Amino acid sequence: MKILIADDDPQLVRALRITLTAHGYEVVAAPDGAAAIALAAQTHPDVVLLDLGMPKLDGVQVIEALRGWTAAPILVVSGRTGSADKVEALDAGADDYVTKPFQIDELLARLRALGRRSAAASAEPVVRFGDVTVDLTSKSVERAGARVHLTPTEWRMLEFLARNPGSLVTRQTLLKEIWGSEQVADSGYLRLYMSQLRKKLEADPAHPAHLLTEQGMGYRLVV
Template identity: 80%
Template sequence: MKILIADDDPQLIRAMRITLGAHGYDVVTAADGAEAIAVAAQTKPDVVLLDLGMPRLDGVEVIQALRGWSDVPILVVSGRTGSGDKVDALDAGADDYVTKPFQIDELLARLRALARRMGTPTGEPVVTFGEVVVDLVAKTVTRGGEPVHLTPTEWRILEFLARNPGALVTRQTLLKDIWGTDQVADSGYLRLYISQLRKKLEADPARPRHLLTEQGMGYRLVG
């Protein structure tokens, strides 16, 4: 199993590489938040061990970026003991939280628990359809090589569809993800935003080939 350790403490990284390597784990490392995202996209680890207090991007920002395209289990290993830090990390998408200093036996047990819960394949950081390229890490969209500006809501809809390529995403699921509830009165909001996305991304918005409507059910993104 491949583990990404992201921490700006070189001594801890060295010790963890030796210890986890001795237990049969394949270890890759990153010294700051931006490098952690890049290494995760390149190496596709099975588990991420992540410190919160890192330069360039902090741990919560790294979690949010990873959750844009990946369901990889994330174990936060941090010296921050406040409940607020734990809540922020877990709300951002972390799976577990261990405070420093920690016992290696406890860390190994938590890794084994995360490994048992694995099963959802890691998504791809870049999704393409037609002339459109959606970078879920950088949160950018291009069409024919030219940048496309999306509103925050348009991006959230496209991101959700891109994270589930080919799958039917129901209207209720989108309403809950974007507005926080599936009980929102849908006054054409979704139809309006999907229409705007088609205008920006489809070659022929009137006859879409990629952003498809499943009548009475929801929407589907196909390549």
């Protein structure tokens, strides 16, 4: 798997190149936002590791540019810890967010998850987690071989999460996908529908293993 690292910290890039290469990844690197876009177009990476605070073009501008032509997973690796920065990057099209400093084991785990998501997106449109099978083509859900009835809103929420397995999906994104406007106020609707999905699909709804809440940010489907 080819990884593009876009970061203006040469020491971090050097350390990541050594570590990722040792784990079998091919690494290319860009020192600024403009170079990252050009290198992505030239090399077509499988995953992009992206800092937000880069010269020439910042990370959010790079994400928006990349999303114009590629669906390659984007993992933001940034020192910005505020929830507003995270939400802005995720809503621009990033798939996940790790704050600096980070543990290399966590970074590798996130990369593996994004790799699985990329593989799932290119495979047949069936997503499985636990004893649940979600068929995105027939719009059907089975649990332990038995058909599960979902309301239209429950299905739209599950479908969007299933099309982005392993990725953090913000509340704003789900509100826009389900109700058609990111300006819709979340008055507990998302929590309600997520609770209903967990009751229908999780072995222990009170301690979910797959339909996870990212506090203050959104939801993630772990497959």
